[in-house]
Amino acid sequence: MYPNLYYLFKDVFGWNLPALKIVNTFGFCVAISFLVCAWLLVKELKRKQALGYFVYKEVTIEIGKPASIAELLINFFLGFLLGYKILGIFIIKGALNDPQEFIFSSLGSLPAGILLGLFFAGFKWWEKNKAKLPKPEKRNIRIWPSDRVGDITIIAAVAGFAGAKIFDNLENWDRFIQDPIGNLFSASGLTFYGGLIVASLALLYYFRKNKISFINVADACAPGLMFAYGWGRMGCQVAGDGDWGIINSAFVSNAEGGVQLAGSSSEFQKVLADNAQYYVSQFGSLNEVQHAAVKPFLGLPNWLFAYTYPHNVNSEGIPIFGCTWDNYCNHLPLPVFPTPIYEIVACLLLFAFLWSIRKRIKMPGRLFAIYLFVNGIERFLVEHIRVNTKYHFLGINPTQAEIISLGLIIAGVALYIIVPKLKAARQLAANINTPS
Incomplete structure (x- = not known):
């Protein structure tokens, strides 16, 4: 097992690079899964845009303006945070011994934070000043769903992490009440389905706000989500984060x-x-x-x-x-x-399956329905040999993941069946609203 990249590189290559202690192997694998998922999503959104599943949205932007106070303050804050914590790891004595604990503590380097904050704010000012026009201009541009993948990824990452922490603490309530703050802000303890549920709700709001078809985006996301889950389990296995079996x-x-x-x-x-x-x-x-x-x-x-x-x-x-x-x-x-290994193999095979059938599934919503069904089946089966907190209800003792995975199976079957009816309802509404 390699809790962070330092031990991986030292054991495999013989390189002694203490700076790599700040990169947790689980977080590294999750970051890779997000990047690959975003890349797959861009490809699928562009393919669906070409097929007419999405339309662009015209927005008016103003170019040639100097940097605003808000932009300078935001960039200073980001730079300060990076300097205070990330550079602080290399400056504060003993921080490299346990970088994860240092990052989640109040310790840091104030001078490094201020200097990097000023650099970020100064760079933003220079960047905007270089493009400044004598008179700012307003222009209309077309924004396609594929242009929003950056926003989608950030929303999914932030909401997903929050949901994963919340559901993990609900699942381990006894541990949470002993140290609520410590458990909420610890670097470990994440529940995938919690992240999936909260991220989905946040993205649903975002898509509705920007008038993007949620069901078509869900289809585009389905293969990537399966890959991300499988690759995330790679991090669980390599780091040994507790997601093992009986x-x-x-x-x-x-x-x-x-x-x-x-x-x-x-x-x-x-x-x-x-x-x-x-x-x-x-x-x-x-x-x-x-x-x-x-x-x-x-x-x-x-x-x-x-x-x-x-x-x-x-x-x-x-x-x-x-x-x-x-x-x-x-x-x-x-x-x-070693249940993470089983899930890695199962989910990567399921990703290959979903990717191979994506062009043959023509009706919007059905690919996502298949994803919900196979994802739920996979997790429900592996739960029988995993260690998890069990709930006691009406004489049965399910785990949180069993309850959610069963819900996903039912939702997948239901969505697959009702998708044609939803399509018919949309067509009827379109015909009614079309002038004769």
Whole structure:
């Protein structure tokens, strides 16, 4: 496991670059997924624009104006924030030892913040002054949905992160009430479906405001969303952020964090009893510890069935013998199913499927309906071997993700069925409003 890029580059290439400690591997993978998703969205929006699914919007802009006070203040603030925190990591003594904790603290470099803030504001003034005209002009320009991908990506990122944090804390309420501020502003703890729901609501408002067909954009987003989810799970696996499965009791671990087949079920029970304090703190009782015994088959490697997540980013588990990796020297006492790997494979295959059928699905809304259905099925299945907080309702004990994924399956089926009726209703409304 590599909690940040520093350990990845040091282990793989032998490069000792402490500055890379500021780049969390999970965040790095999420950033890549956003960029790829945005690129795929641009391609799909342009294709649909050519087919007539979207129209442009004419807006009036004024060019040749000098930089406003608001623009200068915004650029100063952004520069100050980057200088205070990012440059501060390299200036403040000890910040590089735990850059994530430093970024989410109140510490920083005030001189670096002011200098970079002034540089950003000065650059903005110079940029606007260079294009200044003796008399500002008003011009009409056409804005297509593909021109708004930058705005869409930023809204999705901000709203998605907020939703992921909120739903994660709702799912782990006991942990949240112990330290509300710390959990809300921590660098870890994200729930994908929470991000998807809140980002979708924020984008729905944005699309309606700009008179863009939400259902057509949803179709354009569907393949990219599946890719982003799969690639995001890559970050979960590499960082070891806690999104793993239940214990595979066919295996046991060793002092270095490796795995080996258990000689018998009694060997698993012995290791479980030896680490009773850890598992009781996690589950409340050894009887509540979920596990299933599955041995390798078809010549597949052990790590595909059992993994202890050594050096995981949350420092979960017990110490690794002889480890010198700062605060990342733990591994799980017993191996678990590496569910992020299963989701990486499943979601990338589903992305390829959605991408391959996107041109054959002509009716707006149906590609997104298929995405909702397959996404819900994939997550609902993997939840059966994942560790998650369970709710107790009417004698059943579903997880938050099971409830939401079941809702997605139902929504996907319903949307697929009613899409023709929605199209017919739109055509009828258009005929009524068209003068004879």
